[in-house]
Amino acid sequence: MSSRILRSKPFRLIYLVYAWLVVAGVWLIGYFFAVVTSVGSDRKEYIYNTLCRLSVRLAAKGLGINATVEGLENIPEGEPVIFVCNHQSFFDIYTAFGFIPRNFCFVSKDTVFNVPVMGGYMKIAEHIPLPRDEDRKSYTTLTKAVRKARQGKSLLIFPEGTRSADGRLGPFKRGISLIVLKAGRRVVPMCILGSRDFLPKGEWMPNPAKRDITVRFGRPIDFPRMEKMTKEDSVASVDRLRRAVADLMEGARMDSHV
Numbered sequence: 001m002s003s004r005i006l007r008s009k010p011f012r013l014i015y016l017v018y019a020w021l022v023v024a025g026v027w028l029i030g031y032f033f034a035v036v037t038s039v040g041s042d043r044k045e046y047i048y049n050t051l052c053r054l055s056v057r058l059a060a061k062g063l064g065i066n067a068t069v070e071g072l073e074n075i076p077e078g079e080p081v082i083f084v085c086n087h088q089s090f091f092d093i094y095t096a097f098g099f100i101p102r103n104f105c106f107v108s109k110d111t112v113f114n115v116p117v118m119g120g121y122m123k124i125a126e127h128i129p130l131p132r133d134e135d136r137k138s139y140t141t142l143t144k145a146v147r148k149a150r151q152g153k154s155l156l157i158f159p160e161g162t163r164s165a166d167g168r169l170g171p172f173k174r175g176i177s178l179i180v181l182k183a184g185r186r187v188v189p190m191c192i193l194g195s196r197d198f199l200p201k202g203e204w205m206p207n208p209a210k211r212d213i214t215v216r217f218g219r220p221i222d223f224p225r226m227e228k229m230t231k232e233d234s235v236a237s238v239d240r241l242r243r244a245v246a247d248l249m250e251g252a253r254m255d256s257h258v
Contacts, residue, residue, distance in 0.1 A: 015208045022062040023094070030055030031121055045153075047123035049103035056098030063119070064211050065198075069099050071217035075188055080154045081220060082180060082187045084170050084241050086249060087158040091206075091213075095192050096156055099215045107145050107179075110149040118140035130175075142178050149183035154198035161240065163201040169249060172242045177234040180241070184225025189218040189244035218248045 005011055030051045038047040060067060075081065083100060085092070093112065106122065110129035113119040120152075127144055131138050149155050157179065159172040180187055197210035221244060223237060 003209045007207065009205075012205045012208065016205050019063055019206055023059050026055045026059040026230070027052075027121065034121075034124075038206055040106060044124075045105075045126055046103055048121065048128065049254040052097050052121060053100075053103075059094070060098055062175070062185070064208065066212045067095070067099060068212070068214045069216075070103060070214065071190075072216045074219050075101065076186060076220055078117060080149060080152050080185055082183060082185050083154065083156045083190050083217075084176065084180075084245060085156065085158055085190045086164070086186055087160045087162065088164045088192065089166055089199045089201065090163065091195045091199045092158070092163075092192050095195055095213060095215060100156065100190075102154055104156045105145070105148050107141075107155060107157045136166050138175065139178075142175050143182075145179050146182045149185050155179070155183075155185075157163055159238075164196070165201050167196050167256070169242065169246050172238045174234055174238055176241060180223050180237055181226045181229050181233060184223075186220040187244075188220050189248050190217050191218075191245055191249045193249065215219065216248055218244055218250075 024189075029174065034048045034051045038044045039049075041047060075234065083104065093106075093108070096106070106127040107130055108122075110131050113122050113129045115129075128141060128148070130141050145155055145157075157176060160170040161173045161174040162170070164170055192213065192214040192215055194210070197207060198213065199206045221240065226233065
């Protein structure tokens with residue numbers, strides 16, 4: 001099918017309806033199986049997250065998403081880690097669920113938990129909503145994430161706090177330093193590229209002419225565990241994390257032009 005047809009508004013509208021049917025249908029089926037198979041189980045989070053990952057991969061195939069995953073060898077085996085990722089599109093959430101090859105706890109702004117189907121799943125699977133305002137409630141949420149990491153749960157965080165409108169990496173929120181330095185877990189920088197072309201910020205219709213998405217994982221970064229930290233510690237850790245993600249994004253772009 002020609003790219004001109006794929007970019008046309010009528011086709012995009014048809015694709016939008018189709019996409020919602022596929023995503024909602026697959027997620028509802030996965031949600032049903034999660035409910036049934038987790039009855040009486042003490043591994044509810046594991047069951048929900050595993051079925052979520054399978055559901056997203058099936059939905060991605062149904063949508064014709066061409067996903068390339070690089071750097072899987074950089075994810076340490078047998079230990080919980082903190083994934084720190086750039087954020088360009090609402091579709092990043094689905095991409096992360098499907099292509100991070102392990103179960104994790106997602107730290108996201110609380111508005112995401114109001115999204116139909118996905119929001120209900122996230123609440124039951126005990127993902128962590130983060131209030132937009134940096135007040136006492138936000139601090140409590142961050143300490144909950146630290147506790148999860150210390151208990152052996154991997155985390156995923158989008159430290160920009162919002163989606164990039166132009167594709168460039170934005171500043172990181174300082175709250176990420178509290179989680180990283182208090183958790184004492186290694187950090188795996190990652191980036192998702194191509195999702196903004198498929199579904200840009202502010203758009204409600206996906207672009208079926210742009211369905212190539214790359215997920216890249218970088219080498220893990222060690223941070224010392226700190227019960228107390230100075231402002232300098234916080235700033236230095238945030239700068240180090242942002243630089244790692246920025247380098248990963250730049251490397252992926254350079255490779256795509258080779």
